[in-house]
Amino acid sequence: MAYFAQQSVNAISLGFLYALIGLGYTMVYGVLTMINFAHGDLFMLGAFVCLLLVTFSPVALPFPVLLVLVMAIIGGLGVLIERLAYRPLRQAPRVSAVITALGCGLVISNVTLSISPYSRAMPEVFDDRYFNVLGVGVSLLQLLIIGVSLALMVGLDVLIYRTRFGMALRAVAFDAKTVPLMGISVNRIISLTFLIGTGLGGAAGMLYGMAFPVISASMGVLVGWKAFIAAVIGGIGNIRGAVLGGFILGTVEIFSVAMLPSTYRDLISYSLLLVILIFKPYGILGRAPNVKV
């Protein structure tokens, strides 16, 4: 029983991380129908920016300040990349934009690699504690990660479904050609989307680095792909779908190890995800695109 409970805690923590990273992919896709493959590398940079801030800050920065700074820096970088690399290609074929995104990601990870070829130890940002509740180990950090992720997700949901900006964003996603006629600046909406989407990726990178405190330039690759897959399963372009997909992937990964030999983990997880896609080709919460005649 304690075993099952512990594995559930493991699954929830992992699910939150996948969900938080997946949000960035899904937001950009929802608005631009473009997959931002640089997202995994911006995620990695979030952890490194946090490391730099902690190392070089003359005063000890508290966790909330660090989080906001990391989000602002990474979000700003996301906006910059969009402005310099993606915007000139907005009318170009989708493939060009995707390749550009992959290129941006490679540039980011290789610049990081040339500056820091070694894996780094993430400094302790706050004093962690462990609890043992009926044989189930939970750390304060895990709770913090869950809390922060939850707050960011709820905040995002409110922003998109309850505010004027959110309405504008959904309008751009729905029909970017008609929106300017209503007096809404498409470029501004897209910049803000990148600010929020990559900012969340930066936050996820920082939290991930705190949870697994050995960080390296390649840390974004595998987890970036997994979060992307989670977003697709949930229905890419759909915010709640990304969260759902993250949880499904986290749960399947943890419980396939918990109940079967761990060697089969990826085989089982991804076979199951393929099966989901066969029955729901646009993801669980995704809808078929409106084909305009």
Add this chain to the structure above:
Amino acid sequence: MTMKSLVFWVMSCGALALVGCGPKEAPSVKVGLNVELTGDIPAVGASARNAAELLAAQVNAAGGVNVGGGKLPLRLVIGDNANKAEQAAAVTQRLIAQDNVVAMIGPDASACAIPASEIAESLKCPMISPWSTNPKTTLSAADGSPKDYVFRACFTDTFQAGVLAKFVRNNLNAQTAAVLYDVASEAPNGQAVLFRETFEKAGGKIVAFETFTTGDRGFSAQLTKIKAANPDVIFLPMYYTDVPLVAQQARRLGITAPLIGSDAWSSPEIIKLGGEELEGSYFCNHYSTQIATQEAKKFMEDYRAKYGQDPDDVAALTYDALGLLVEAIQSAGRLDRTAVRDALANIPQFEGVTGAMRFQPGSGDPIKSAVILQIKDGKFQWVANATP
């Protein structure tokens, strides 16, 4: 001609000029170095390069390599394999076919050394891997017979797994053990399987045998399973960048069993990344700075003087691998790959930094001993010696 096409032509001509007219080289002994300078384990590549450059500088300061009466300078051609199998293969091709090296040192990680060794063997170029412990490196992929041109300066995983299994059975009195390893990486994979075999043969019981994949950071599911199996010790054959994460997550879940590692732990980086969760863990290694021979002491002093840090086992083994090669070239007396290979196989006894060694007849694996180290007070402490 438009601006764009002009730029294109200028750049193409420039590129061609770079390819076309290399300066005529002075005669030298060219040795390839195929190492992991970037990728997951850059500390390994840095140590290897440092040690090789140290030895090359020493050899050249003494006049160079004695080749059939004349002295030629030793020149290293360094290639980065990024700890990727395909890049290691490409670097091997380039060093042997284009740079025309007389022999190659490296790669270090078995995942790179195995594909590289196949190429070196087929091109008949001697290769010495300083650190690859996987048995497959020196064995032919086709029929399992020993390769002719591939050697290593370290012991094999078969030996290492036996040493560790014996150590945990006899010295730590372990009845049960769990194993967690990277199933996608060659060396850890082999170590895990060989450890299971020898530990069970020695009367122990493996209660959990779990895996992960290269790049994973979270091991909570596997560790929760291991905790439920309640082993006496946990064997973690994995590279030094993964170990601190596993150790930390294990301790958080309340696992207190001692952690046991292979030589892939041996970079001092492990202590910078890990720290207190690794205290009390044991691992098998190629040499210890605490029981150094005369040769080893001199090497450590020189290395410290040049780079300001203690040499790890990769540095020591690379120094030995290149030392073996220089001795073989001198006794062959000419820069002929087959002659160097024959001389290498027939070195009667080499007094290396990592101990005395010689190659087993008809094999590229040396006969040498291992040490067991413990991580204590943030340092590697010598615990025991293990002879074949």
